[in-house]
Amino acid sequence: MTALAKNEKYLSVDDVCDRYRIVRSTLWRWIRADDTFPAPMVINRRRYFAEYDLAKWEAKRGGHDPDLDGKLVGLRPVSGVITDYNELVSALTDRRNKLGISSIELDARSGMQEGYTSKLENYGRPQGRGLGPDVFPLWIGGLKVGVVLVDLPRRPRKKKQEAEA
Structure with missing residues (x-):
């Protein structure tokens, strides 16, 4: 298991679905089909997504990479x-x-x-x-x-x- 980053905010599956106004099946399809979509971290058999990774993914889709x-x-x-x-x-x-x-x-x-x-x-x-x-x-x-x-x-x-x- 990957260690949690200091001061990192993590979102639950429901939070991610609310963020993008999608249903869970769409989220799972994105994870399978888009290799650039951030991988979830599993904690106590629940999946969480790093908010920073999601913001980076959003920025890249908009044509801007914050890490460049x-x-x-x-x-x-x-x-x-x-x-x-x-x-x-x-x-x-x-x-x-x-x-x-x-x-x-x-x-x-x-x-x-x-x-x-x-x-x-x-x-x-x-x-x-x-x-x-x-x-x-x-x-x-x-x-x-x-x-x-x-x-x-x-x-x-x-x-x-x-x-x-």
Whole structure:
């Protein structure tokens, strides 16, 4: 069995069917017929799909591959598509590690209080802190990265949400 990726979101078969507004038999046909469709992971005899892999598959079908070493307005991307806060923190932590700088050095470069990077990277733990509007530009500025928004395929609303609306 493949190990679960840190900060990865997994969708059940029903979630995938809701996402594409298809029935289960169509999903199984896609898996058999399309070798580019993401393979499910089996956990406790249930199948789950990595949301990132599904987004990549959707992007490729639209003619865009997020993993291509491309450039955005002349700049080289340094992460994949980020869709939630966990992925943002992981991407910024990975960037710091690739640059080979310590969290204390990043604090000094960015003008943040000493020890603050460690709190940001460990936000889910008791000593951690969330990211606010004052700190965000300091953190990404210290790493010399920017944030790029990309248009992801729209995920349909669930039937419950439609009924409540």
